Amino acid sequence: MKTLTFPPAGATASGPLGASGLPARVPLAANGGSPRTGTLLDVVIPVHNEEAGLEPCVRRLHTYLTDTFPYGFRITIADNASTDRTALVARALENEYDEVTAVRLEAKGRGRALHAVWSASDAPVLAYMDVDLSTGLNALLPLVAPLVSGHSDLAIGSRLAGGSRVVRGGKREFISRAYNLILRGSLHARFSDAQCGFKAIRADVARSLLPLVEDTGWFFDTEMLVLAERAGLRIHEVPVDWVDDPDSRVHIVRTAADDLKGVWRMGRGLAAGALPLDRLRRPFGDDPRDHAAGxxxxxxxxxxxxxxxxxxxxxxxxxxxxxxxxxxxxxxxxxxxxxxxxxxxxxxxxxxxxxxxxxxxxxxxxxxxxxxxxxxxxxxxxxxxxxxxxxxxxxxxxxxxxxxxxxxxxxxxxxxxxxxxxxxxxxxxSTAGSAPSAEAAGSPSAEATDSLSAVSANSPMGQAR
Known part of the structure; x- marks a missing residue:
């Protein structure tokens, strides 16, 4: 099991930020996966004290990916400060499966775990799902496909999109819909479901986007999506089959309070123009509207x-x-x-x-x-x-x-x-008049990107710093 540290805001796992913005989208299928491992998709399962549910989750996911997924994959167990036997279970699964990697963080926070693991991964497509596998796995390939093709930058599972089939209690349904209404009213969000634990992102986008995301807990998803949407990135939504986990350990009141604080913080940042969204801009010519005649x-x-x-x-x-x-x-x-x-x-x-x-x-x-x-x-x-x-x-x-x-x-x-x-x-x-300097803002330089590919010579996952 590897131990990861959390990169500070303003830096990636591989080096300081540059100012070049995102590259143009290209299909990933022609390039395959990581040059070293052949891995195209890295699925992260963030866990905290999940000794009972971790093993059946990984076995079911591994079987599904082996039988149906057409590309090389890795399953990364991100243990964020568990105090039970979760680390032992993760290590046993890592020893049993070649495609399973276990990492350990010494601090809690789902956002912290995703930030650290995604920053250190060498796979071109990064995803995560909750350990309870509430979301049907049949949505995984539709989630990843638009990222592989170069059509989209991020993809999210949505329980509120047309065509989704959801089984959940009335209280959670009300809270979920109320929260998304708050996002639409306060941050003008257009995506339909911020907190479904089923998301994917292209690694080139993640390298520039993750340093801008401050939250280390449950608001991580929302902040990432709002920043991406405001920067003009394309977010693909997939309707999912979703069954509520009756044994969920999420503290609803505390999580809701933290989310509202995050909404307030982001609203202030957007209103003041303090968020350097120009780091996430695609080059001219990437959008077909760039070529509109006349x-x-x-x-x-x-x-x-x-x-x-x-x-x-x-x-x-x-x-x-x-x-x-x-x-x-x-x-x-x-x-x-x-x-x-x-x-x-x-x-x-x-x-x-x-x-x-x-x-x-x-x-x-x-x-x-x-x-x-x-x-x-x-x-x-x-x-x-x-x-x-x-x-x-x-x-x-x-x-x-x-x-x-x-x-x-x-x-x-x-x-x-x-x-x-x-x-x-x-x-x-553009927002050139308000953009930070190249030393303080931007996306990774070519040198930083190269160093990320060489995180570890001995395993697909190494130290995040």
Whole structure:
């Protein structure tokens, strides 16, 4: 049995982080598995005090993989600080099966165990499943296939997806659905099941993603998925057959409290732009949208975001104009309403349309936004002045009609100026303005990746540091 240590945040098992981002996806089937062992899939079973359930789990999984899985595989038992006979059972299974490896961590935490074992593994596809095997094994090949083909970056089993068949108690069903609603409402997550113990990830993605995941417990899964989704990685969902384990030792209340703390921490990080998601970006050309003829990079998405924000800003400007018009003249009401809404419009477009996070250059962007405001003010005020010159008896309805038309024209000019001048360095939707330095952030360098392949010359699994 090998002993692993947990790599600190900001470093992989093989070395410091670089700044090159993820490589382009390529199919793995043509390359086979690890050059040294021929292993394509490493299935990790994290355990803590599971002396009774570990042996039948490993035997059943090994039989299934031997009979049905078309690639080389390894089963890794990750014993995280068990105090019973789990380590002895793991060692006996390791001695019995060539494809079984046992490792030991001296600290508890499922996330800690997965982080350490996945970081040290030489297999190109990494997976994990719970020791109770609540998830039907027939979903394993559909889980791994999109990663092998290069179609997806991560794959998760989902008990809430259409086609899944689930047997579980009402309390756990309610908690699971409530938690996923919280994720959708607070972190805007689009995946359907964060905590099903049945997931897989490509190793090249894991090497860049794992250093960003801080949690070492049950929230590890959620944090990993939210980061991946926010970075634009593709997550494949597989409907599963799942039977609740009545002997589960998960402390529901404590786990739920820890999860909510994790949601709050991630929400703050995302809002502040503190998460260096640029480390997980694929190179240009990996996405078919990169090759859309005649459409500049990011234009369609930016237009959609700008249109939504522009529509809301126009409504707010007209409402404020109507309110101020009762006590002031039309030109003053128009100038004040435009000025107030300009600050919110610039901030919203900065964050959502052009995806600039953090405080870097925020003051400069607002100052440039005021120049754009001045241009819009000339257009709208000029339209109002022309209206009043044409007629001395102008109704409020006529003023609003002219303002709507002028605002639409000013909005088009505002978008062009935002894209070509204010946020000109963000045309591709990157976050270069807020990215950490290469020394502090990035994905593994080629040298670090090579060193990971040489973790141990004597076994498929070695020291994580």
């Amino acid at each position: 459409v500049p990079a990011g234009l369609a998405r930016q237009l959609a975001g700008f249109a939504v924000i522009g529509g809301l800003s126009t409504v707010a400007t007209l409402a404020l104009f109507t309110l101020l018009r009762h006590g002031t003249g039309p030109q003053t009401a128009n100038a004040l309403s435009l000025l107030v809404c300009t600050f919110f419009n610039t901030a919203a477009n900065r964050r959502f349309t052009f995806r600039v996070r953090g405080r870097d250059r925020a003051v400069r962007h607002q100052a440039q936004g005021l120049v754009v405001f001045a241009i819009g003010l000339v257009m709208t005020s000029g339209s109002l002045a022309a209206l009043h010159l044409a007629s001395h008896d102008v109704s409020r309805t006529a003023e609003l009609t002219v303002l709507i038309a002028a605002n639409l024209a000013a909005t088009a000019v505002r978008f062009l100026l935002f894209r070509a001048w204010v946020f000109s360095d963000q045309r591709d939707g």
